[in-house]
Amino acid sequence: MTVIAHWIDNTIAPGSSGNSAPVTNPATGAVTGSVALASVQDARAVIDAAAAAFPDWRDSSLAKRTAILFAFRELLNARKHELAEIITAEHGKVLSDALGEVSRGQEVVEFACGIAHLLKGGMTENASTNVDVTSIRQPLGPVAIISPFNFPAMVPMWFFPIAIATGNTVVLKPSEKVPSASLWIAALWAEAGLPAGVFNVLQGDKTAVDELLTNPAIKAVSFVGSTPIAQYVYSTGTSHGKRVQALGGAKNHAIVLPDADLDLAADAMVNAGFGSAGERCMAISALVVVGDIADELVGKIAERTRTLKTGDGTKNSDMGPLVTKAHRDKVASYVDAG
Structure with missing residues (x-):
């Protein structure tokens, strides 16, 4: 069985905790790997690597950083189908959704x-009498990314290209449900020429998260996930002196007015509700219909859902499976309640 481990100093690191969790293919239920769950010591080893790499990376020229970013962009563009297949195998979303996710992440790499030009400081002469004002922008140090299961490539790529480009080092803690994409990305960074320790991967659960939130070497944390965990991440990280960006779960509503194009509205609702199996922040959780058009709109939505092909995301399906059986059972409970 494949062991999905940590990434430290541009190499795989199995860790020493002895704890692991199964990784499954949601389409088949088959266990495809075992992800290492970090101990505190494992987490500190990853953080220490990021801290050790920071001084040299901070002092690297913008020209050198940019060259590595361009190399990473070219490699990603040439091999993004590989990453999409990894995402589908562990998350379950169909390949077209997975490829779209990678493309959205690549937009931030390109940015x-x-x-x-965004790293420039400023100089104001005589802001007050004989007083000049100068501002500079400097990297913080090692920063952490705690990312969710639903976008194992896109959400980390919203953060780490910017962090790396601006001279910081990174520790990525992916969801233990979808751990393999992070290692693929780490290997691609190494191939692009990123120095050892600048991009690191810490696999694990709450033990790993707590060390990232409390270890003084980590200067900032970006998180995407559920609202209760976002609150925990924010309160814990800020109480330990860190800059924290904590994005909680979204619930989106759509309102359809009586003069709407109902075919267009029905198409939009099906795409919003069933795209990526509904496992994304922009999924529509509630539809509010105004006036007497409700029955007609519901009928159009029902008609469209009957044609959806659900199944293995690699086999020309419109919608893949939910990520775990527990998640499937939770969604089914809403149907039962209704």
């Missing part, structure tokens, strides 16, 4: 390739 980071042009980051140099």
Whole structure:
């Protein structure tokens, strides 16, 4: 069985905790791997690698950083189908959804390739009498990303290209449900020429998260996930002196007015509700219909859902499985309650 381990100093690191969790293919239920769950000591080893790499990376020229970012962008663009297949195998979303996720993440990589002009400071002469004001922008140090299961590539790529381009080092803690994409990305960074220790992967559960939130070497944390955990991440991280960006779960509503194009509205609702199996922050959780068009709209939505092909995301399905049996049972409970 494949052991999905940590990534430290541009190499696989199995860790020493002895704890692990199964990784499954949601389409088949088959256990495809075992992900290492870090101990405190494992987490500190990953953080220490990021801290050790920071001084040299901070002092690297913008030209060198940009060259590595461009190399990473080219490798990602050439091999993004590989990453999409990994996402589908562990998350369950169909390949087209997975490929779209990678493309959305790549947009931020491309933005980071042009980051140099945003790193400029400023100089104001005689802001007050004989007083000049100068501002500079400097990297913080090692930063952490705690990412959710639903976008194992896109959400981390919203953060780490910017962090790396601006001279910080990174520790990525992916969801233990979908751990393999992070290692693929780490290997791609190494191939692009990123120095050892600049991008690291810490696999694990709450033990790993707590060390990232409390270890003084970590200067900032970005999190995406459920609202209760976002509150925990924010309160714990800020109480330990860190900058924290904690994005909680979204619940979205759509309102359809009586003069709406109902075919267009029905198409939009099906795409919003069933795309990525509904496992995304922009999924529509509630539809509010105004006036006497409700029955007609419900009928159009029902008609469209009957044609959806659900199944293995690699086999020309419209919607893949939910990520775990527990998640499937939770969704089914809503149907039963209704």
